[in-house]
Structures are given as C-alpha cells and as structure tokens.
Amino acid sequence: MPTAVEIRLNRADRVLHVSFDDGTNCALPAEYLRVESPSAEVQGHSPSQKVTVFGKRKVAITAIEPVGNYAVRLSFDDLHDTGIYTWDYLHELGAEEPRRWPAYLAALAAKGLSR
Numbered sequence: 001m002p003t004a005v006e007i008r009l010n011r012a013d014r015v016l017h018v019s020f021d022d023g024t025n026c027a028l029p030a031e032y033l034r035v036e037s038p039s040a041e042v043q044g045h046s047p048s049q050k051v052t053v054f055g056k057r058k059v060a061i062t063a064i065e066p067v068g069n070y071a072v073r074l075s076f077d078d079l080h081d082t083g084i085y086t087w088d089y090l091h092e093l094g095a096e097e098p099r100r101w102p103a104y105l106a107a108l109a110a111k112g113l114s115r
C-alpha cells in the first residue's frame with residue numbers, strides 16, 4: 001500500500017497535490033474528491049447505492065485533518081466532512097481519474113444534472 005509523503009493544497013486552483021512513497025504524484029481537484037468521497041453518504045453501502053453528487057463545480061477544501069498514519073479527513077465548503085481518504089484510496093483516485101471523471105460526467109448527463 002502506498003503512503004502519502006506530502007500533501008499540499010493549492011487553494012486558488014482548488015487542487016490537492018499528493019506525493020506517495022512509490023514516486024506517484026497526483027493533482028486531485030476538490031470537485032473530483034468531493035463527488036468521489038468515500039463516505040457512506042456518497043458511496044452508500046453497496047455499488048448500487050452510490051449517489052451521483054451534483055452542483056459541486058466550485059466546491060473548495062477548507063481543512064485537511066490527519067487520521068492516524070493512514071488517511072486524512074477532508075472538509076469542504078459545502079459542509080461535507082464525513083469521508084476518510086486513506087492513502088490507498090487517494091492513490092486509487094489519482095490512477096483512476098481518467099476513467100472515473102468521464103463516467104461521472106456521463107452519469108450527470110444521463111440524469112439531467114449539472115456540475
């Protein structure tokens with residue numbers, strides 16, 4: 001499992017930069033992190049219960065709180081703060097962004113929702 005060695009928030013661009021001990025570097029937009037939150041509120045309790053979160057184009061991260069040595073809790077300006085982003089999940093989000101982001105946009109379009 002990769003471990004985050006550096007986490008930097010670019011507030012102006014609303015992007016979380018994460019560097020891992022395996023050499024991977026990710027630039028994760030706040031909107032992407034919010035709509036892919038690992039919380040039960042977003043993910044549900046099974047894949048069929050996942051919620052398509054909409055209207056988060058301008059969401060910002062307001063706080064980053066360490067959770068042990070394995071994760072961070074991100075707080076967003078829409079008051080969402082229940083997801084715990086493990087190093088493994090952040091690494092996965094970085095690797096899968098080219099697949100997940102278009103799938104999210106397609107789900108929005110299919111439901112008539114907007115960012």
